[in-house]
Amino acid sequence: MILLIEDSTDDAELTRYAFAKAGITVPLVTLGDGATAVAFFEGTGIYADQATRPCPALVLLDLKLPRRSGYDVLRAARANAATRHVPVVVLTSSSREADIRRAYEAGANSYLVKPLEREALLGMVRSLDGFWLRFNRNVGA
Amino acid sequence: MSDPAFGSHVRPSKAQDILAQFAELALRSENLDEILTEACRLVGEALGTDLAKVVELQADGHTLLVRAGVGWRPGIVGEVTIEADEDTSEGHALKTRRPMISPDIGEERRFSYPSFLTDHGVKAVANVVIIGGRDRGPYGILQIDSRTPRQFTEADTAFLQGYANLLAAAVDRLRALDEVRQTAERTRLVLEARVAERTSELTRANELLEEFASSISHDLRAPLRGMEGFARILLDDFAPALGTTGLHYAQRIVAAAKRMENLITDLLSYSRVQRTAVRLRMLDPTPLAHEAAEEALAAAVDPEGVDIIVKPMPPVYAHPVVLGQALNNLLSNAVKFRNPERPSHVVVRGQRHGDRMRIWVEDDGIGIASDDFERIFVAFERLHGEEAYPGTGIGLAIVQAAALRMGGTCGVDSSVGHGARFYLELGAQPPEAAVSGANPNDEQDGDDSAH
Numbered sequence: 001m002i003l004l005i006e007d008s009t010d011d012a013e014l015t016r017y018a019f020a021k022a023g024i025t026v027p028l029v030t031l032g033d034g035a036t037a038v039a040f041f042e043g044t045g046i047y048a049d050q051a052t053r054p055c056p057a058l059v060l061l062d063l064k065l066p067r068r069s070g071y072d073v074l075r076a077a078r079a080n081a082a083t084r085h086v087p088v089v090v091l092t093s094s095s096r097e098a099d100i101r102r103a104y105e106a107g108a109n110s111y112l113v114k115p116l117e118r119e120a121l122l123g124m125v126r127s128l129d130g131f132w133l134r135f136n137r138n139v140g141a
Numbered sequence: 142m143s144d145p146a147f148g149s150h151v152r153p154s155k156a157q158d159i160l161a162q163f164a165e166l167a168l169r170s171e172n173l174d175e176i177l178t179e180a181c182r183l184v185g186e187a188l189g190t191d192l193a194k195v196v197e198l199q200a201d202g203h204t205l206l207v208r209a210g211v212g213w214r215p216g217i218v219g220e221v222t223i224e225a226d227e228d229t230s231e232g233h234a235l236k237t238r239r240p241m242i243s244p245d246i247g248e249e250r251r252f253s254y255p256s257f258l259t260d261h262g263v264k265a266v267a268n269v270v271i272i273g274g275r276d277r278g279p280y281g282i283l284q285i286d287s288r289t290p291r292q293f294t295e296a297d298t299a300f301l302q303g304y305a306n307l308l309a310a311a312v313d314r315l316r317a318l319d320e321v322r323q324t325a326e327r328t329r330l331v332l333e334a335r336v337a338e339r340t341s342e343l344t345r346a347n348e349l350l351e352e353f354a355s356s357i358s359h360d361l362r363a364p365l366r367g368m369e370g371f372a373r374i375l376l377d378d379f380a381p382a383l384g385t386t387g388l389h390y391a392q393r394i395v396a397a398a399k400r401m402e403n404l405i406t407d408l409l410s411y412s413r414v415q416r417t418a419v420r421l422r423m424l425d426p427t428p429l430a431h432e433a434a435e436e437a438l439a440a441a442v443d444p445e446g447v448d449i450i451v452k453p454m455p456p457v458y459a460h461p462v463v464l465g466q467a468l469n470n471l472l473s474n475a476v477k478f479r480n481p482e483r484p485s486h487v488v489v490r491g492q493r494h495g496d497r498m499r500i501w502v503e504d505d506g507i508g509i510a511s512d513d514f515e516r517i518f519v520a521f522e523r524l525h526g527e528e529a530y531p532g533t534g535i536g537l538a539i540v541q542a543a544a545l546r547m548g549g550t551c552g553v554d555s556s557v558g559h560g561a562r563f564y565l566e567l568g569a570q571p572p573e574a575a576v577s578g579a580n581p582n583d584e585q586d587g588d589d590s591a592h
Contacts, residue, residue: 010367017374064359093359093366116366116402118373 001027002133003056005037005073006091007065011114015060015091018118018125026057026133034068037061041076041083056086058132061108063092063099074106085139087132156300159187163304167311171318177209180308184285185211187304188297192261192286195271195308196223196231198279205231205281212286217257228253231282234268238279240298241268245290258286265291267298269305274313283308347416354412361405369398400531407535410466411520414542419460421547423571426500427454429465430472430489437472442531446484447476454491457498458568459547467543467551468500470536471563475504477530478561497549498569505560514553540565548572 002019006012012030019028031037039045040053047053059077063070070090077083089110090103100111110132115121163183170176181193194210194217205223207213225232230252234241243249243266246258258266265287271280283305293301372394380388434449441447449472457464472487479485485505492499509517509524516522520538544551544565555561 008363008367010370011363014366014370017370093362094355096355114362114366116362116369116398118370121370 001029001054001056003040003059004028004030005034005059005065005070006030006062007032007034008062011062014118014121015125018121019129021122022125022129024125024129024133029056032066034065034070034073037065037073038068038076041073041080043080055082057138058128059086059088060091060128061088063090063094063103071102071106074103074108078107087136087138089128089132156187156296159183160300160304160307164307167307170311171315173312173315174209176308176311176315178211180283180304181209181211184283184301184304187300188285188287190285190287190291192263192288194218194284194286195281196284197281198225198235202278203232208281213257213261221255221257223255230254230266230268231284234270234282235279238270238272240270240293240302242266242293242298244292247290261286262288264289265293267293267301269298269301271305271309271312273309274317277313277316280309280312280316350412350416354409358405358409362402365398365401365405369395369402372398400533404533404535407533407539411535411539411542414463414466414539414546419463419546421458421460421568421571423456423458424461424464425454425456426459426464426468426491427451429461430454430468430500433465433468433472434487434489436469437476440473441476443479443481444476447479447487448484449476449487449489452488452490454489454500455493455498455569457491457500458571459549463543463546464565464567467540467565468502470540471502471565474536474563475502475506475561477532479504479506492564493569494566496569497566499564499566501562501564503560503562508557508559509553509555509561510557511555514555517553518551 002024004012004015006015009032012032016028016030031040036046040047043053061070061073065073070092074088077086077088087109088107089112090108091112091114092099093114095113103111112124115124163180166179167176170179177195181195185191185193190212192210192212194213195208196205197208198205199222203225205225207218207221207223210218223229223231225235227233228251230241230243230249233252243252243254245264246252246254246266247264254263254266263286267285269283269285271283273280283301285301372391375383375391376388376395383391430451434451438444438447438449468489472489475487476485487505488501488503490501490503492501513524517524518537518541521534523532523534525532540563541551544567547567549565549567551563551565553561553563
């Protein structure tokens, strides 16, 4: 599955649409806030007893999230042995140098700025599919 | 007057010689310790004794520190203090301000003496007060110590009094100098602290603005993606249901979102130009103009038949990124506001004007009425409808902000139908060089003076 961590329902819906348009059949699961995403990676809260919760093939992560930031989510993912090597692609609207640096320092594999135009979004999603889901080899995959 | 039993007294010629030597040092030296020590050495030489010292009155008004001296064992100078009490000759001298002589301290009944004097075999002491300057108490006492009992003659005390006054003048001069330096240093420290405080306040304010701008751009763009994205979906997947009018409106939503996006981008660069701290340096604007010309043509809606000529320009005192942005905006306008009926020629050239340099961007486009010259530099002011000439109305405001940030100005000369000539006026040399700079009347064209 692909894990989309995104609080904007508009952006989540548009990304879901772009994935469908691009013909990607891998199921897309959306988490709408930072705290839930941290709990997912830590295996706490509602994910505490899900010992067999699936490890995502790819994580798409917004940085500006309610309750816990995208950086916190990244650190939680990297702190857990099961998800340490999961590819995490930051998908955000900030193009600030400081944010990009922080994201890589927290363990991001890639940093993408959400494009405004739908055509650009479609192109980006196709590239994600090709690179991360087809060509890229990951640990334990 | 002198009593031969107590040895020789000071000879007038010797005294004058010593006074002259000391006066020379007292006027020349800026080192208080040197002056005080030399004062002791010379006075000893004049009076034929190997022991002399200067005791300095401390801030408490009664402690005297042995500040300088000659002939003393280690541990005395700079360390020993004497109390200027009623029962010491020092206290008495300070009180009366008169020379106080003890010809034989073994016989002295009025005063007690510190033990280090008897340790050094001192038998006689002369105290002469070193007065303070205007509005100041005495600096201390010049003390001439003798290892033999000694009667100081009137000539001796007169010499000592004059000598001590000369010493007082030198001490006062140095203390005044020191106070001026300390005041200057305190003022400098206060100013530095104030500047540092202001700088950190400004830096903080700037950081807050930067965060604000970044958060605005983030938060304003998020709903735009929704508008644009969903309108596109309507266009792509729901065309039959929308019908012609519905499709048209969906397209209008997409176009409006695009305009909003441009506005946010321009506003951000406007605020960045206004806030960015720029370090100016001498640079050649010619390659920046070439780059800006290429960008303007690449971004133009109708670049067909547009010819931009960049002439070599003299160097300017500017910031490359800010100047590049300003040139880009001027050239984009020159290309955009062309006359669509005929080919368009745009020229970029430099004109030296004393210690200033004008970069001219001249086009043969539609031109601007002189009534509008001021308005066009104001943010969001537009002269044309969105249909005819799309734009955010911020471009020239950015040019003006950029000019101001670089210590320059900008302006325009134009008339309707006859093209527009915009200029950026910047320093032709760094400000410090401009003070002794060229004759402001000597005007020359960049083309001629180029390199």
